[in-house]
Amino acid sequence: MSRFHPLEVTDIHKETRDAVVVTLAPRAEDAAAFDFTQGQYLTFRREFDGEELRRSYSICAGLDEGVLKVGIKRVDGGAFSTWANEELKAGDVLDAMPPMGKFYTPIDPSAAKSYLGFAGGSGITPLLSIIKTVLTREPNSTFTLVYANRQMGSIMFREELEDIKSTYLGRFSLIHILETESQDIDLFTGRIDAEKMDALFRLWIDAESVDTAFICGPEPMMLTIAESLRKHGLSDGQIKFELFASSQPGRAKARAVSKEAASAGNTCEVSVTLDGGTRTFQMPKDGSFILDAALDNKMDAPYACKAGVCSTCRAKVLEGEVEMEANHALEDYEVRAGYVLSCQCIPLSDKVVLSYDE
Amino acid sequence: MTNESDTMSIEDYLAKGGKLSSPENVPVRYRAELMRLMSSFVDSELAGSAGFADAINQAPGIRERIAASRIVLEKAAHAEKVLDLMSDFGTDKAKYNQSHDWSARGPRDTHVDTRRQGGDMRLSVFHYPLSGWADACVMNALMGMATVVQMDEMTGVSYAPLADVIREIAPVEKRHMELGLEGLERLAEGDEGRAAVKEAVAYWYPRVAETFGAAGSDRYDRLAKLGLRHTTNEDLLARWKADADARLAELKLA
CATH class of the missing domain: 2.40.30.10 (Translation factors)
Structure with missing residues (x-):
């Protein structure tokens, strides 16, 4: 874990x-x-x-x-x-x-690969790591980066990329695409769309020689680029994606509970029966799951997926009130009978009695 | 390319064929469906591997013995590869492996509901016991052909790490199917063998067909919206039937 x-x-x-x-x-x-x-x-x-x-x-x-x-x-x-x-x-x-994360391909010092990367805005961060590593550790490989930004001033790692270009002369090519600032070459101004991709492949990038393409940026940009890469002959297995950091749903695990409530001793007394033995402990009513609390209390509670899917952690509530965050495993009649997935189970009452042995 | 108007909801992104890349950018509903999909795959591979272990000792010759051993080994290894992806979401690998008796089978002639049996998410076909070498070869060949079709569908799955793993193991699974077919070929050479094989085909054919799920399934629609499925159950089934029927006809087993 x-x-x-x-x-x-x-x-x-x-x-x-x-x-x-x-x-x-x-x-x-x-x-x-x-x-x-x-x-x-x-x-x-x-x-x-x-x-x-x-x-x-x-x-x-x-x-x-x-x-x-x-x-x-x-x-x-x-x-x-x-x-x-x-x-x-x-x-x-x-x-x-x-x-x-799996946004990489294994490094092979003897490989002579041709990599292509597309970054949009802060999508440059994982690509920068890949570029630096590949150029150092695969001396025969080359990397072409197409880097889209709004304007010159918003380009992250602009100087560092220039330094890389001069350090690895001939092995690293960099194309800046700026949405709102015109450049010497028209092709490099505007947004990346299907037309621009076609032109890039016609004039600057030999799609056939590309071994692996990496894309990290906003979703619409990734969709456009992936579609174009497929159109120009790359297979799904050759295209690696990483979602843009800003589009994460966030996954706030704990629900919002006011600090006063949490500090005012808003806890639940939980009794858990497992393999014939019962243990009682206190856990906070802050959105934490009963399974996690039982594990923290050194109980060898059964679980596998921790996502409300596999039902390994099924238990029966004998007393008290609980709520399940997700349930993709229990049938309605089981829920009516008081069964819960302990990995998804949050105590609502001040006392909960739960058994894995039922 | 970094202004706000450029972001879209994950749902729109998935509906347009977008790929997700890590547990961190996976919404809750998606995670649950993905875990279910992966659980079903892992459980089927583990149950398939465990169920085939006995076939090693029923193998008529050394070549067959090696083929059966290889299938048992590689299916367990494939389960582990997907289980590793599940671990990224918090699944405890060791506990998962111990959560069910993967070699357990039901009675041969009681129909198994195609819905999940308890927490064990293996496909229903893996609840039926194998009876002897010919039976094992037939099951392996027919289910192997189904696996090829089902894995082809899974290479399009919107969770990129899973699609990568499936692409890696699909050729090996295809080889398992071919080993089953080679076994069938040898068995079908004699009249006696052919009769046993035909009987086994009659037994396994409908049970493998059931693994494709019901036509017009709600679950399919739900998964398709998330980019976790692209071809309907009935289309996949038709694809398998065409392939299986052609191969059986070629071996004069239809």
Whole structure:
């Protein structure tokens, strides 16, 4: 199970007017857990007004930089990104889960591949990690990046990309597409649409030679690009996607509960019977699930999917009132009979008696 | 390309063929359906592997023994690959494997409801027991052909990490089906063998057909909206039937 670990902010700097790059260091004992693969992301959690928010941001460092770095662009109305851009400072500690994600292809030092990347706005972050890693670790591979932004001033990592271009002369090509600023070449101005993609393939990019294409950006852009890549002969297996950070649904795990309520001892006494033995413990009524509380209390409660699907964690409520967040496994008659999926089960009353043995 | 008007709802994005890439950008409803899909796949592979283990000792020759062992091994490995994706969502791999007796089978002649049996989400066909080598070969060939059709559908699934895994294992699953067919070919050479095979075909054909689900299913519509399905149950079934009928006719088993 992935768990949260503290990361210390060792550096934070403004990359553009509304984006910061944050350098993070794990504790010595967590260092191994934070080894990452290029293109992966970190999931952070923080409480905002009593509600836990989780946000994932892609790592923008290459494997050989020896640091963890993420880029966070401020999104209008985004609590986490605004806070990170305005208040986060060096020395602060952030809770993060170890790196996750599959937005990469395995590195093979002897490979001579031709990679193509498309980034929209802050979608550059995982691509930057991939580009730096591929160019260092696959000396015979090349990378072409098509990078779409609104205007020159909003381009993240503009200087760093220029540096990469001069370091890896001939192996890294960069095409900036600017929506509202005209450039020398008309093709590079405006939005990426099907026509522009056709023109890029006709004039600048040889689709046939491409081994893998990476796309990260806003959804409409990804749809347009993926469709065009398929039209130009790439198979689904050659196209790798990563969704744009700002489009995450957020997955706030805990429901909004006022701090007063939580601190005023708003807890539930839960008695759980398992394999003939019963244990009683207190758990907060803050949207936490009974299964998790039982596991925290060292009970070997049965579970598998933790998503309300597999019904391994089925139990019967003998007393008290609970609510299930999701139920995709129990039939109506089972619910009427008092069965619940403990992984989805939130206590409502002050006392709940539940049994896995029924 | 980063202004607000450029974002769309996940539902619209999926409806237009968009792909999701990680547990973090998966909405709750989607996650539940995806987990169900993956559970069903994992459970079927584990049950398929476990059920085929006995066939190793029923194999008539060394080649068949190796083929059966390989199927048992590789199906378990395929289950693990998808189980790894489920772990990203919080599934405990070790516990999951222990949650059911994967070799358990019901009686041969009692009809199994195609709906899920308890928490075990294997396809209904994997609740029926195998009886002997010919039976195992027939089940493996017919269900193998169904798996090829079903996996082809799954390579289009909107959860990109799953589509990647399916693309990786589909050729191996196809090979399992071919091993079953090769077994059938040898068995069908003699009259006695052919009779046993025909009997097994009569038994397994309708049971494999049921794994495609009901025509006009609500669940299909729900999954299609999320990009988790693209071809209807009836179309997939028709595709399998055409393939199975042609191959059986070729072996003079129809």
